Every structure is written in structure tokens, then in C-alpha cells.
Amino acid sequence: MQSMPVFILKRLLYGVLVLLMLSFVIFSFIRIIPGDPVRMSLGPTVSEEVVQKIRHELYFDRPLVVQYVHWLGGVILHGDFGQSLFTKRAVSADIAEFLPRTIELALFSAILILVFGILLGTISALFRDSWLDNSVRLLSYLGVVTPSYAFAIFFLLGFAYYWKVFPLGGMPTLPPEIRTTGMVAFDALIHGRFALLGNALVHLFLPAVSLSLGSIAYQARIHRSAMIDNIGKDYIAFAYVVGVPRRIVILKHLMKPSFIPSLTIFGLQVAALLGNAFLIEVMFRYPGFSQYSLRVIMAKDPYGIVAVTLVFGIVFAISNILIDLGIARLDPRVRLRTTE
Amino acid sequence: MKRLATMLVLCLTFLMVLGVVCLGGTTLRTTITATPETLDPATVIGENDWKVAVNLYDFLVYPSSEDASPEPSVASSWEVSDDSLTWTFHLNKGIKFHDGSELTAEDVKFSMDRMIAIGEGYAYFFTERVAETEVVDDYTVVFKLSEPFGPFLVTLYRLAILNKDLVLANLADGTYGDHGDYGRGYLLSHDAGSGPYTAVDFQIRNYVKLAKFSDYWQGISESAPDTVIATEVRDAATTKMMMGSGEIDLAHGRQEMTTLNALAAMDDIAVASIPEMSINFFMLNTKKPPTDDVHFRKAMAYATDYDAMLAIYPGSPRALGPVPPQLFGYAEDLTGYQYDLDLARQELALSPYADELDRYPIDVSYIQGNGDTAKLCLQFAANMAQIGIKVNLVEAPWVLFCNKEESLDTSPHVTNLFANASYPEAGAILELKYASWTVGGWNQNEWLQDSVFDSMLTEALTTADADARSQLYSQMQHYIVDDLCPSIYTFLSVLRPAYRSDVFRWPAGEGHPHPIAEFNFNYRFFEML
Amino acid sequence: MRHKRDNRSRPRWEKFKRQWHKFASNRLSLLGMGVVVLLIVLAIFAGKIAPYPDHAGLYLDFQNANQPPSWKHFAGTDGCGRDIFSRMLFGLRVSLEIGLLVLAISVPIGVLLGLVAGYRRNTWLDTAIMRFTDLFMAVPPLVLALVVVAMFTPGFFFAAIGIAVAWWPWYTRLTYSLVTSLSNEMYVRYTELTGAPLRHIILKEILPNAVSPIFTKMSLDMGMIIIIASSMSFVGLGVQPPAPSLGSMVSDGIKYLPEFWWISVFPALFIVLIVLGFNLLGDGLRDVFAIEEI
């Protein structure tokens, strides 16, 4: 146990290493592909001197490695991801603007996945082969195979256009004075702006649901099978026979080991979330990071792209580490192995 | 979950009420296809940027709502030397910037110098033409040109006057020597103008919020909206919903026909039509086979079914040449090309590629997102098929589209695009479309690089006398259309903003659109009901 | 040597029969297989089956634009008056082609690297390869794919490349774990002892046993890939018009919601059906080969 911090540190370091390599690969990509992004962003009417000047400012006239190192220095020293050619502002500023909203969306959906995935999985495992189980399984199957944007369409049609219980999309803006994290609902909550909170939630609801349904379904499937093959295990039988009450057996002796596989899958689900967020944010006009990423990616905005991939990588790595910690927490075998 | 939903909705409605109460005064809620990237008028050429800029800033001269000819604005009067190289402007007194300080000649000089120094946006009007700017006294400023420049006055519509002191007070370190970043950082999200409105809140990709500037020097009527919120709404479904539910009063004018029809069907919703200084081109690459052959190009021009295309954009007038008719220097006597397959086949027969058409399929590239453009290109492809020309359609996202235009070998045979004159003279669009120095941009896929044309253009632009200039312009148009046929001119672009006629009145709605599209969105002239 | 192989092959055949029996005993798996076969047939004979084959490409009929579903047009028509049902069939073809192309690119690469790394376990080569795969698994596949496509030009081919770039590492991982587990098994040890060459061990011993898991994963991935490909067309970086692609059909339809709902709803449902088919099939296979969650 005591050497857990070391383990985390190792994981972090490794993650950082991978991300550095990745960013370098992307960088070299951008440099080798034809077309001059600077000229592109300014258009043909701008004089060559100006373009050259900006190329120089952005290190595009230096060798790849120099540019990369300079950029890296900026990132490490003062979190400066370079300047976006298309929003004409510091990429870091854009990230600060857009990332929190996406994080909020992702968290919201992640919670939905965890809660409902586990819940449904447990129910159908406990009532195995009952109509309940079967219907859950059927639904989860449909859920797994339906792409998130399909959900989005159906929900838009249903809840936004016909019943009009939810807005079509967008997100209320955060009054600057209460901006702490940049997550609208969260900030509204901690500053007690409940009207805004309600509004934010109402805007989060459909995107989050369409984003998470597929994962919920998958999570449920995994958790179900995990529980079912644990039910057959000797230690459950033993727990019963030495007189542990049913309630405790299920909630503790059965739940805890079943969480191990389903938590592992949960890690993958988070990744899926970040990916799918692209379409969802586009469809719900959710002013989030994915939408921004899409823009810079299409714009071939050099620093933008690198920053975007890097940020995704970071979020990804962090979530993975958290998952691993969770598993280690649950499973002494893992924990002992890592601390050996 | 339904209960949760309804609960949330209650909160939402409550909040809306709250919002309205808080704002107070009249509010005009409008949409734009994209928020500006910056509020810095010196660096932008985009429609959306200027729709905002005309409200934030003042200009030496202001385009008349009749024919876009220059009228006094910040400058009460001006005179030009006989060699038409020295322009002297006398400024009005007591013009207040938004921070209360007065607008003087210093600010004008500063704005011009800054624009040239930065060299982005519309700076190319002035770089290498404006040799220097002199401040004679607080209310007199003199521009010294290095060569005569005919359209000089009208290009001043793009010189927004910045508050020098304010900008200098907000310099960050940058690459403009002792000017640091020349206030670019500050102007990303603040205005430094004297215009009828001031920017109070700007969230990029989200919305811009303008507030009425009460002591605007020309005065501003009570009925003009106190607050204007321009929200970025691209997608049609949302626009329809919000218009229907009255969440917005004025939708941007770039809706598709299906959307417009749906909107027009709603009650209290009118659709204004604003002709732009812009034309829809099929730009034929004159350097790539087979479109490098003039007969081939003419064949294509004859094979295009213009009426079918106008049917996709109903109400847009047919364009015969590259110049929109409302521009100074438009050649009335152009005949252009008509849909005539026989003529098309004759022309095609003259082209060296006539008998090996299938060896030369042509790529037609257009910008993803607007269904009508797609239909246009599908129509075009269908037409070309009629004379045996094979077409590959290439839909590209805006920026990838631009990427391809950068170099000759990546740019396609044909692109479909609207090209926009940046000042109300034929020269503007002729230069943009066909000058050798504007190749490599999305506005010119022709890669014309024709020395004859270049020299004509230079001559025209440096001709001070209006009539002479107009003459040259019309010669050029004939040369382009009749001899070279580098593009197929389909129709004149018309903005069609839908708006709630029960909420406000505006000139464009009354059938008096301003000839320069952006200037229709100067909210000073709006009248809330 | 030869007769030794015969000995092996007969039980294999028996094994196959038994497995087929087990597979067939699960109705859902059969349904999945049925759907997939049907889809493949539809895709191949789209030209024959589609009521309006010419609507798949350049075709304009603004008089018939945005017609609701009817007997004439099962799924209605789109903004250009093209029959959506016909376009769906051709879109299906495109989707399947992309799926196959992606697998054709990523599986061989992935498997090969996996085999090499697995067999040169705990050498620098192993480390290098596996770290390299980590590189490509560090961001969500869709993001990576989009970046790659944006670098080049959008279209069928590069869309496939983009996805493949994000996909091969999973096969490397899978093969790697298979090899490491299999190579511990007795008979491979044995072949090692008999001094059979590495190539022989990999080709004759490991690969045959790795086939079924890999195959299963492929059929499961087919669905995923089709979803991702359609997502890419959805944002305009996938297959380019006029070639019909389900993803872009969906996204085109969105701006016509809610009046012309059918334009995007039917293609969306069709995607669901496709993915459903492949997943059912894949799960069936997984049960038969008794493979853990891949």
C-alpha cells in the first residue's frame, strides 16, 4: 500500500512520455503535409512580408525540432499551447473557454453510465432469466448498437420538437462574475444561482443522455455477466453457509468483486464518451471542446490540432489512471502486485 | 424522468422571465452564421465581423443608402489635389469615443498607420498606396498617396477609426516594436470605437452583445434597440424553432430555400431581400486541362441551364458578368452566355479535347454545409453530362476547400463560390477575381494570370477620373466575358434575412436595402415596435 | 510430417462441426448471421434491388424533393428528390466496403506486430512495438481518425486509412496477449524443444489458434468501424457526395428536422440494423469460441 504513490507517479510519467511522443508525431505530420497554414489563414491579399512575419512569430520558418521544443517550452513553462491561426488567439485561452463545458458534459454522462449501468446490470443479474432480465438485455443490446447521434436525432425529434420538454440545444452562458471552473452547472451550483443551474441541467440533459445511453447499455451487459459468474463462485456459497445474511452477501460479497471487470470496461466507456462527444456537441450546438476541436482539425490549425490531441490524451490518461486506482482499491491482488 | 424534465422546464421558463426583466429596455435578438473572431476592424474581412464592426466604429465617409457613393460622416468635407495624390479631410468636432474622449485627426492617422503596419484584412487597399498620413491639426488629416487610386474614397469605408489612447493604454508585448502587439490582444474582445453601439459582452463561438451608445455624436433615436444580442446559430432546424417560439427576431440571411419557405409560412415573419455586391461563380481553372481551353470553357458556359439554377435560388437576378449591376463601372451592354446546347456542342467541337472527353473528367468542388450550393453543383454536373463532360463532385469543408486553392496542382477544375466585392466598384471584384496577385486564394480558382488583363486593371485603378475609370472597367468586363470566359456567372447573390415584422422595422424590410450588405445591419436605423 | 498434419486436421473438422452446432443452437446468433448475409446480398445486388439505382449518384428532381415515405419511395425522398431507400442500399455498400478496407489494412499490420512482439517477449523489440501501439491508443479513435483525414483529403480511401491508423493497435494487443498465453501452453513448448524454426511455430501452432478470437473481434469491430466511418461522413470528412454514405445522409437530414424527419431517421435506423447484425454474429462467435470480452 505504502508505495502506491510511486505507482501513480510511474503511471503519470509514462503517460506524459507517450503524450510527448504523440504530440511530436502530430507536429511532424503538420509540417510535412503540403500547404502553408499561415498563408492559408490570411488569404492571398495579405502581403508576403506580413505572412513571413507571422510565420516567424509562430516558428514556422524554423526547423521542426526547434519549433517543437519552443512550443513544448511554452506548454511546460506557462501552459501556453501556441497561437491558433484561425481564432487568432492563444490556444490555451480557447481550451480554458471550451474544455470545462465538455468535461462537465462528460462527467454528467459518466455518472449516468456508472449509476444506471451498474443498476440495470445488477437487476438483470439478480433476476436472471426473468422477463425483467430479458427486457433489460434486449434494451441494452439495442443501446449498444445504436450510434450516439442516432439517439440524438430520436431525442431531438421526440423531446425537443414534439413534446418540447427540452431545449433544442445550446448552453446558457456563464456570467463572468461567477466563473470559477467554467463548468456552467457546477459554477451555478457553488454560487447558488439555482435558476441558472436548472437551465444548465435542462440543456445538459439530452446531450448527456444521448451520449451515455450506448455506454450505459454496454456497462449493464458487462456488470450483469460479471455478477452472474461471481454468483456461482464458492465464496458466495461459503458466505451463505456460514450465515452471512443475503442482503450483505449481495451488496458486499457479490458487488465488490463484480465491480472489478465492470470498472475496467468503464474506463473504455469514458474514452468512447470523448470520441462521441464530437457529434453530440455538433448536433446540440453545445459550445464545447469537441466542437472546437472539430473546427481546428478541419482548419488544419497547426497548434490547435496538437493542443487538441494533447488535451484529449491528457484527459484520457488521467481517467485511465483514476480507473486503475479504483481497481487497485477494489482488488487487493492488483494492489499487492503493483506495490511489490 | 418526465417529471424531472417538466421540473427543469419550469426552471427554464422562470429563468427566461428573469432574463427579460434583468435586461430591461428593448432588445433585438439576432443570429449570425459565426461570431466574429475578433472585434479588431483592422484584421478582418468576414461578413460577420463587419456586420458587428459597422455598429462599433465610425468611418471618415459613409456609403449612401442609394448608390453607396461616399457621404460625409466623421469627415464633414474633403478635397483632393489636382494630381489626385493628396487627400485632405476635415473632421467634425465633438465626436465622442465610447470612453468619452474625443475623436481627433490623431486617431485617424493612428488607425491608418496601424492597419498598414498589421497588413491583414483590407490593408491591401492602402499598403503601397498610402505613402504617409499627416495630422495638420486636431480636425484635419491628410493622406499622401504614392500613385493615384481611383476608388480611394470608397475604400475608406473599410477604415474604422480606433481610439488611439485607449488602444495604446492596452498594449501587450508583441512584435510591432514599441507598439507591442498594437492592441490586438485587447481588441480581440473589446471595441475602441465611437460607433452607435458598444460591445458589452463577447463570447467567441457563442454570441456578441451590443449596447446602445447614448451620446453617439450623430444622435440615436429612442426607438433603436437598446441592446442587440447576436447569437451564433448555424443550423436551420434551430433557427426555425427559435423564430417560431419568438426567441429570435432576426435570422441571418444565409438560410436554405426549404428553411426560408418554412419561415415565411409562419405568421408575423417577413423575409427581406438584400442584393449583395456578390455573384455566384463557377470558377474554371484556366491552367488545367481540359478547362485550359477557351472553347471548352465556352462550351460549358453554353451548356449551363441558368434557369434551372435560378429555380434553386428563386428571386436572385441572373448575372451576365463578374460585376454586380449595382456597382460603379458595371458594363450594361454585356450579353453573356445563354443555355444553348447546340452552341455548346459547336464550341466543344472546336476544343482539342472534344473527342477524348472521357479521358478528362473534371472535378467540381464546393463548400460543404449549404444544401443549395450542393444542388447547384449537382445541376451543373447534370448539365455537363448532356454534352458528354464527366463530372466528379467534391464536397469540402470550408478550410479544406481553401487549402486546395493554395496551389495550382491541388486546385480543382471547377469550384462554385460566391465572390464578394470589398468596395462598391467594379475594380474591387475584378481585382479579386482575376488579378495575377490574387491567385492562391479561394476567390480565384481561375488562375487567370493574364498580363493584358493585369495591365488594364492597374491602369483602371490608378485612373482618378470617374468616367474614364468606368470606361476601362467595362472594357475589362467585355475582355473577360467575351474573350476569355474564365468563369460561368450564374446569378447575383441576395441575402434573405427572415425577421419578425411585429417586433421591429428596418430599411431593408421596407424595400430600401443598403447597397453594401453589411451596412444593412447598422442597428442605429432599426425601429423597435 | 504430412500424415502428422492429417491427424491434426480431422479433429479440427470435428471441432468445427461441434462449434457450428453450438452456434446454430443460439437463435440470436443465427439471426445475426442472417442479417449480415442479407446485408451483404443487398450490398452486392444494390444495383438490381434498388428501385431507383440512378438516384445513388448525380440525379436531380426538385419536383419530387422531400416526399414523405410512400409505396413509391419506401423511405421518402431527400432535398434533391432522390429516393432515400435506394441511396441507403448504396450507402450500405459503401459502409461495408469501408469496414472491410479498414480491417484489411489494420488486421494484418496489427496481427503481425502482435505476433512479433509476443514472440520476442521481453526484448527491446517487444517493448518498442508495444509502446508504439500505446502511442496510437492515447487518444479516442475518432479523434485520431479525424486528425489523420484532415491532414490529407477527405474521401473514401483516407477515411479508411484514418480509421485503420486508430484501429490496428487493438489487434496488436489482442494477438500479443494470445501469443503470450498460447506460447506458454505445452505443445508450443514442445515444438520449441524439437527445435522447429520460429516461423514454423508462429504459422503452424500459434496462428491457427489465434484465428478464431481475431475473427470474432473482426466481426464485432465491423459494427464499430461502420459507426465511426458514418460519424466521419457525418462531419463531412468521410465519403464524398454524390456517393451516398449513411452518415452524411443522416447529417444532411438534420437541418430538415422536424418536417422532413425521414431524411435522417431512416438512414440512422439502417445503421442501427447493420451494427446490430454484426454484433449479434460476433457475440455468437464469441460464445462458441468461449472468448472473454474482447
Next chain:
Amino acid sequence: MRDLEKTQDTLLTVHDLSVSYRVYEGILAVLQNVDFAVDGGQRVGLVGEAGCGKTTLLKTVARILAIPPAKIEEGKIRFKGRDLLDQSKVVHRLVRRDISMVLQDPTASLNPTLTIRSFMSDVLKATPQRRSRKERQQQMLKALEQVSMPSPERVLDSYPVQLSGGMRQRVCIAISLLKDADLILADEPTTSLDVTIEKQILELLNTLTVENRKSMVLVSHALGAVRTMTDRTYVMYAGNITEEGRTADIFRAPSHPYTVGLFEATPKLSGEGVSDGIAGELPSYLDPPAGCRFAPRCPERMPICDEQRPGAIRIDEDHTVYCWARANETKGDQ
């Protein structure tokens, strides 16, 4: 005289129990009309080669048989005069209070994600008497010391993985003894342990049961242990009881050919079957022999063996065997 005892305090009687498993290939008829009894304070041995249904029998009694796939075809189980097969709360409570079991595999029977402490305290909390945390602590330590566990404090806070096989088995026993059940079912408590520990554990069980006068069913391959520790012995083969009686008698004069073979094969006995002792292997439960299930392997096989199942033959006043061969002998005697 034994009959008297029986009427006095029979703790557990299993009568005519048949249990089968539904599986993909079909129905496995495992237990077949098993009769089995345990008296108060009595220790009963149950022997037979691996896979002959011993565990199924015990699990059925302890009511931890996984149903499905298992199914109780017929039969009665009475415990303290109550029918164990009925699902009423009373019976449930009764079982939870008075029947405890030690499973074969200690590793599998301890939840890898729980510390010994949390497991034990769950058990203690369930017992009728209320205890303070402190008392529980003592109780646990006591239980662990009982099984002569070195440094019990450390063990309490460790996870199963951190313990050796022997320690795990002791922990299991300690846990199963936490509630003082009247009947302890010990299912091969010593497989997977090396000989020395095996000895310790068995002695441990022995003393514990003797001391607090518990009844115990001991399933074990260690025939020596069964011989020394138990009063009665049942011999099972392929889901049938083949022979039963006083341990002493059975070991002195094994009667059923299977028992004989079993004893001969002793040293080799364990997981991998009895190939050396008796030729052949267990019949498949899918379609077991119509007659005596041992017939196919039986050295004294007779035609009838394949047709009818042998009835109970009393060869001694408390020694019963199910075998045609013996039946004829007894006839011969008369």
C-alpha cells in the same frame, strides 16, 4: 442398539435423495436415491473417489446447491425434525444457525476482495447474540487462535492472497466455527494441503468437534483420518451409497468390491482417480448403467448387475452393503 440412538436424537436424515444437473449436453443424474443419516454428536465419514457426488450431497444439505442447473428430483432431508427442502423463513434461519460447512478449496471459498476481518464480522453480526465491536474483535481472535493460527491480529487485517494455503484453510474452518452450529460439513478440508498441515487440520477438526460435542460429516480421501476420527462411514460410488456401517467394521471387513478396491488403492487416491486400484473410470452421468453403477468396473460382475440395482444387504447388525454378489453369499449362508 444403534436403532435406539437413532430414534433418540437423529440430527439429520437424508432419505431417498436424487439430485441431477441440467446441462447443455442433457441431464446428469448424479445423486440416486441416497439414504444418509447423522446423529447428534456423531462424526460421519463419507468416502469415495473424486466426482462421485459427495460434494453435491453436502451442498444439498447445506442448501447452497446452485439451482438451476441442479435440480432435486425426489427425496427428503430432515434436520432437527424439519424438512430442509421447504423454503420457509423458519427453516432458513434454522439452517443458517445450525449448519456450517467447510468447502473443498479454501482459496475459492474466501472472497479475494475482503479482509478476513470484514468477512468474520459479517458472520458475527448475523449471529443472534449482540456484540460490541470490541467483543467481536475478541471473538475473531479467539476463533483464529482456536485453529492455532500464528499472529491472528495480522491475519485479521490481511486479504486471502496474503495467506498461505494452510492458513486459508484454517481461516475457513475458523469462520465456519464462528457460529456454533450443531452440524459441520467438512468437504475434503485437506485437499490442496501438504501432509503435515493436513494432519494438523484434521486433528484440529477432531478436537474441536469432540470438545464442544458437534456433529460432523467428514469427506476425505485421507482414509486414515476417516478411520481414526469418525464413528460411522458411508462409501459412495457414482451417486450411490454402496456401503455403510461402523467405521471400525468397514475398515476391518470391507464388503463391497468397490470399497475393497478403494482401500487397496489408498496411497494413490486423490484427484487423478483410481486407475491403479480399480480398472476403468466413473460412468458418465448422462446415461449411467441401468443396474449397479459399479458393474462395468466390478471384478465380481454378474449378469443381474447390469439389469437391476442391488438392494440393501445387511451383512452385520450395523453394516449394510448394496451389492448382488453379497446378496447371493448371504443366501448361500442360509
